[in-house]
Structure formats: C-alpha cells, structure tokens
Amino acid sequence: MELYKEQQLKIYNSLSKKKEEFTPIVEGNVGMYVCGPTVYSNVHLGNVRTFMSFDLVFRYLKHLGFKVRYVRNITDAGHLENDADEGEDRIAKKARLEQIEPMEVVQRYTVDFHTTLQKFNNIPPSIEPTATGHIVEQIEIIKEIIDKGMAYEINGSVYFDVIKYNETEHYGILSGRNIEDSIHNTRALDGQSEKKNPQDFALWKKADKHHIMRWPSPWSDGFPGWHLECSAMSTKYLGKQFDIHGGGMDLKFPHHECEIAQSKTTNGVHPVNYWMHANMLTLNGQKMAKSTGNNILPEEIFSGDNTILSKPFTAGVVRFFMLQANYRSILDFSSVALEASEKGHSKLMEAISFLPGIAVSKESSFDVKAWKQKCYNAMNDDFNSPILIAQLFDAVKQVNLLKDNKATITAADLALFTTTINAFVFDVLGLPNESENNHSDKLEGVVTLLIKLRKEARDNKDWALSDQIRNELVELGIQLKDGKEGTSFTVS
Ligand code: AMP
Ligand code: ZN
Numbered sequence: 001m002e003l004y005k006e007q008q009l010k011i012y013n014s015l016s017k018k019k020e021e022f023t024p025i026v027e028g029n030v031g032m033y034v035c036g037p038t039v040y041s042n043v044h045l046g047n048v049r050t051f052m053s054f055d056l057v058f059r060y061l062k063h064l065g066f067k068v069r070y071v072r073n074i075t076d077a078g079h080l081e082n083d084a085d086e087g088e089d090r091i092a093k094k095a096r097l098e099q100i101e102p103m104e105v106v107q108r109y110t111v112d113f114h115t116t117l118q119k120f121n122n123i124p125p126s127i128e129p130t131a132t133g134h135i136v137e138q139i140e141i142i143k144e145i146i147d148k149g150m151a152y153e154i155n156g157s158v159y160f161d162v163i164k165y166n167e168t169e170h171y172g173i174l175s176g177r178n179i180e181d182s183i184h185n186t187r188a189l190d191g192q193s194e195k196k197n198p199q200d201f202a203l204w205k206k207a208d209k210h211h212i213m214r215w216p217s218p219w220s221d222g223f224p225g226w227h228l229e230c231s232a233m234s235t236k237y238l239g240k241q242f243d244i245h246g247g248g249m250d251l252k253f254p255h256h257e258c259e260i261a262q263s264k265t266t267n268g269v270h271p272v273n274y275w276m277h278a279n280m281l282t283l284n285g286q287k288m289a290k291s292t293g294n295n296i297l298p299e300e301i302f303s304g305d306n307t308i309l310s311k312p313f314t315a316g317v318v319r320f321f322m323l324q325a326n327y328r329s330i331l332d333f334s335s336v337a338l339e340a341s342e343k344g345h346s347k348l349m350e351a352i353s354f355l356p357g358i359a360v361s362k363e364s365s366f367d368v369k370a371w372k373q374k375c376y377n378a379m380n381d382d383f384n385s386p387i388l389i390a391q392l393f394d395a396v397k398q399v400n401l402l403k404d405n406k407a408t409i410t411a412a413d414l415a416l417f418t419t420t421i422n423a424f425v426f427d428v429l430g431l432p433n434e435s436e437n438n439h440s441d442k443l444e445g446v447v448t449l450l451i452k453l454r455k456e457a458r459d460n461k462d463w464a465l466s467d468q469i470r471n472e473l474v475e476l477g478i479q480l481k482d483g484k485e486g487t488s489f490t491v492s
Contacts, residue, residue, distance in 0.1 A: 002028065002065030004251050008159045009064065011244070012328060012382045014252065014275040015174055019382055022274065024243045030068045031242035033234040033272075036128070036250055038075040039109035040090040043188050044295035045318070046281040046288030050248040052319065053327035055122040055280035055430060056248065060379050063428050071237045072125040074113075076106040077132045079226045079485050085195075085202040089223070092213050102213050105167065106132075116298050119315045121430045125453045127237050131229035138224040138232045141266050142203045142217075150265045154194045156206030156220030163200040165261050170411075171199075174260060174275060175253035203228055227258035231266065234259075240267035246276040250287070282332045283308075296333065310335045313342060316432040320345040323385040323429055326472045345431075348392060351399040352425065353435060355418050358399070361408035366398055368413040379428065388424060395421055443491070447478060451487045454480070 009022040024030050034054045037047060041280035054072075060067045073251070081087030088096075095102040114124075132139075142158055145151040151160050162171050166179045179199060202225035207214040214221045234242060247256060256275070263271035280287045288295040296306060304312030325331040371394065378387035395417070401407035409417065426433050450469055457465040470480050477492045 004028070004064040004066055007064060007376050007380050009060075009380050010382055011274045011276065013273075014277045015272070020274070022243075024066070025273065026240060028065070028067060029236035030066045030244065032058065032061070032068060032070045032244040032246065033230070033238055033242060034070070034072045034125070034245075035230060035247035035255065036065070036073040036075060037109075037113050038079040038090055039092045039106050039113060041109060041290050042112050042297055042299075043109075044288055044290060044297055045301070046295060046319075048116065048120055049281040049322050049331065050278045051117055051122055052120060052322055054246045054276075056383055056385060056428070057244070057276065057326065058123060058125075059428050059430055060383055063423065069127070069238065070125040071127045071129065071233065073229060073233050074106075074110055074128060074130045075226065075229065076130045076159065078224045078229060085205065085225065089213055092211065095195065095212070101117065106130075111417060119254075119298065119302075120319055121315065121432050123430070129233045129237065131224065131233075132213075134229060134232050134236065135224065137236055138228045139204075139217050141228060141232055141235075141262065142219075144266045145203065145262065148265055150261075151203055153219050154196075154197065156222065157194065157202060158204040158219055159195050159200040160203055160258065160261060160265075161196065162195050162261070165265065169261070169264060169357075171257060172262055173257070175257050177253060177257070201225060201227060201254065203262070227255055228262060230255070230259050231262040231271070234271065235263065235267065241269050241271055244274045245272040246278065249277045249279050252277055267428065278327045279330050282330055284405075285332060288333070308335060308415075310339065313338050314432075316434060317342045317345050319429075319431055320348075320389075323431075324389055326384060326386055328382075333381065344389075344393075347396055348425065348431075349434060351396040352421060354399050354403050355414075355421070358402045358409065358414055359405075360411040360414055362410065364409045364413040365407045366409075366452075368409070368417045368420075371395065371398075372416065375420065375424050379424075385429065388429070388447075392421065392424060447473070447489050451480065455487070 007043055010019045011022045012019045032054075034051075035290040039044060051072075058070050076091060077089065079090050081090060081093065089102075091102045091105050094105045098105070117124075118477070141150065145160065146153070146158065149161075150165050162179065165171055171177075171179050204217055204219055204222055204224060206220035206222040213223055215223060234245070254398070260272065262272065263269075282288060283294050283296065285437060286292070286294050296308065298315075298318075300309065301313050301318055302315070304310075318339060318341075321338050322331065324341060324344070371391065375388055375391045378384045378391055381387070398407055398417075425431050425436050450473065454466045454469040457463075457469070473480060473489070479490050479492065481488050
C-alpha cells in the first residue's frame, strides 16, 4: 500500500492561511508548479534556499508514493528591471553590457543554475519549460483575455484591466491586498504611462527599436509580460486546475496575484488548490538579493573566499543548515551558524556510519516504530524539516547508547531503524551520502596499494605474483596500464 494512504499530509495554504489536509485532484498524482529563475546572473544562496524548499516538498511527495509532475520554468524573456512593467529586459540588458547575444546570457546562467542546484543535491523537475518556447501559448491567452473584456490594447501593447477584474473577482485574494486602498493611495498616472490605471499590468509590450528580444503578434512586434508565462506553462502542462503552486514569498505580489487574475479570466476557475510560499534567506538581517549585492554565491561557500566566511563549507553542510529551519521562517545566514550546522551534520553522519556495526539483542530498549511515526508526523505537518531533524538527533542518541552497550535492539528493529534513518536523511532531506562518495576514494586507495605491491613483486622478479595481481584485477573490471610515469588504472 502506498504510504500516502497511511500518512495524512497537511500543507499550509497561503491562500486560506491555514494548514489543510492535502488531497490531490487525481488520487495518487500530484501536479506541482514552481516559479523558476530569471537567468541573467549567477544564482545566489537565497535563490538556492527557495529551490531547496521545493526540492524537499518534491522529495517527500515522491517518498509518500505520489506520482509527481513537477514543472519549474526558466524565465528567459519578459522580466523587466522593475515590477511595474518599466525598464529594460533583464536578459537583454546583460547582453548589451557584455556585448553578447541574449540567448548566450540565457545559456550561460541556465547552465550555472543547473550545476549549482545539482551540487546541492536537488532533483531536477519533470518538465522545465521556457518563456521563449511558449510565445504562441501566451498570445492565445492574451486573445482570450481581450475577448472576455478584461484587457485593452493601446499603442501596440496590451494591459490587464485590474479595476474591471476586481468588480467581479478579488484582485488581492492571495496577498491580502485591498485594491480599493491601493487606488486611494496610488498617485494618478502622470501622463507618461499608457496604462488606464497604475494597478494594470502588461500582458504584451510593444518593443521599441532598441529591444532585441521581440516576436510578432496581432498587436505589435513585442514581448510577453513577465506574469503571463507562468499562466501559459502551468495550464499547458498541469491543466486549468492543479494541486500545488510554489515560489518565493516575494513572488506573492504582484507575480502570483497577476497569475491568478490571468488564469481565472482565461479558464474560469481558480488555478491552484494549494499555494505554497518559501521564506527568504537573509544576510545581516536583509534579504539576499542580486540587485543590492547583499548576497553570497555558492562558489564563495565552497572556496571560503569571502570575508564573511571563517572557512569553506560543503554543499551538504549548507543543505543541512537550510533544512534546520522551517521553509516558512526567515533564515539568517552567518558563518557561525554554518559552523554549528557543520558539527551537527557530522554527528549525524558519524552515527549513520556506526549503524552496520551495531550488535543485536533479544529485546529492544526503545520503541523504533513509535520513533519512525514521529519522523512522519514531522513531515506530515507541512514539511517540518527542523522537527524531523530533532527526531533524527534522538536517533543519534540511541545509536551512541547502542554503540556503548547502554541500549539494546533486536535484528528486526535494527533493520527498520537503519532503513528509516537512511530514507529520511538521504531520500527525504536529500543530504548527500558522503560515505557513498568516499567509496570511490577508498577504491582508489586500494588499487594504488595493489599497484605498489605489484611493483615490489616485479622488482623482486616475482613474476607469478605480479601477473596474479594484474589478472585478478582484470577479472574485477580494473585494468592496469604501465607507462613512463608509472602504473595507472581504469575501471570498466
Ligand atoms: P529570481 O531569479 O530573482 O526570479 O529568483 C528566483 C527565486 O529565488 C524566486 O522564487 C525568488 O523568490 C527566490 N529568492 C530570491 N531572493 C531570495 C532570498 N533572499 N531568499 C530566498 N529566496 C529568494
Ligand atoms: Zn511564475
């Protein structure tokens, strides 16, 4: 039986502001959409935190036995410098400054995004669509919104009419903003903007003559508004209504609010059953951000090359540090906090390495099944990873007692204990299994030792022994190659 039938997961829904029992639209299947990066610069640790939060969600849903379709987009056009539909396209600006093609910018930072997330052991999504790959779908949505009377064209650009939408719907349903207040508090447009109301947002922008990233449309040669791509791609790959939509807390408004307005107008239904928002990583109490320079890059963490850092840290330690906080809480980054996490991380990994050597007894002195359920309870409670980690530290305590013969465990309980620890540490939390990686180091050490012994045999003219070492290694799939620099080996 699938685990999700035994374990009732609850998700904090940012829309209702309550924890709700999770019931997917189609039993056993989950559709999840997460807003991806705008690929115009290297990802910083703040970005990593948000994607790691949803990696935890993806991993736990899969662990529970759900078949998950996880869609995470790449924004490679349409994201302007400020959220009020003004300024240069972020990617085009970078291309202009570096005198390269916009798609070279996109390629470079998409690769950086993928390699970085892989270093932090994030599982890739099921589909990773791009905004530029879905211009046709976006134009179709604009036509529908115009047909439904919720958008207007002006000078070749198309804007969503927020005030009109709000007459029958609630613009602000997710962020809790009240459009009436915003109307009273916003200055009247100064005549420079072509929008009817300051609250309106662009669905299509006419490109001026300098704008390189442009596509033909019924209204002008131009480009889609930033919010539109997520409505287009989530509908295309997950349907008009799907289970989970995630993103960083800073995307609630205006991005997700606009997405709801677009999708609701086009499809007639609220698109998402559970809205999830991951909280920010801060540095010195301020949000890490590309624009302010208040950020740390993953490379700086691995090299220790930043005055904020006392030393380098591994991706596993950073992952552990981030998962020690609830994804809905703000987390402040500091070298001291990372050092504390490093200690905790190595205690946990050390305890795991002791497990195979634990002796079994006729009785168990603690209740492994009850402990296992507490691990599930933590994750069932809106993916509460810090509580899960506290349970894992209870397990560490037990392992140390067992090692010192101050506790006992039966063979069956030890098997359950070991598989549960491994499942939560490596599959659910996604901490890298460093002992697995160490195996390749160990293999290298063993073969190097055999090469040394074979050389000694040859020096002693003990050809029988030297041939035996080489031939038996070949049988194991390890080929030795003698060269001027000495002997090297390959593994097939
Ligand atoms: P961007 O490429 O700027 O659109 O950001 C990609 C993702 O990173 C979005 O989901 C943002 O909400 C998220 N993000 C940006 N800054 C931070 C931060 N300091 N902490 C956590 N997430 C962040
Ligand atoms: Zn989005």
